[in-house]
Amino acid sequence: MARTRVYKSDVKAAIHETALDLRETGLIDKHTMRRFDESCLTPVRKFTAEEIRALREREQVSQTVFALYLNVTKDSVSQWERGDKRPAGPACKLLSLVAEKGLSAIA
Incomplete structure (x- = not known):
């Protein structure tokens, strides 16, 4: 693939x-x-829990809606924002795109 x-x-x-x-x-x-x-290529960077929460709040969406855009579970977004887990792979790439271009870039 x-x-x-x-x-x-x-x-x-x-x-x-x-x-x-x-x-x-x-x-x-x-x-x-x-x-x-x-x-x-669009660079991929690591995001802190605070950066992920700020990114979601900047886009004015709930954790559930943010998770749907990123194709992950709401629990994943919650764990990222609490700092319990960190996004990896495709999720980091999508977060980088959202940070640079907004949520509409992956809609």
Whole structure:
């Protein structure tokens, strides 16, 4: 199954896809491809419990609605906001997108 990439913009998506094709043909080395990844793909960062709560409150949604957007359980959002657990993988990516572009970016 192919991984879905989330780009900073449509232009960067086109550039990155071209670079991927060039990498597959051997015209771009691994180091150069990493630089394209860093500049084109949306960065993922770790969120604290307070940041997650503030993000949800900024978007003016309940834990239940926020969980539906992120495709996780309400209990997961609650545990993140209490600091009992931390989001990982796709949830971190989605939180990064929401932080940068708002909840409408993943709607």
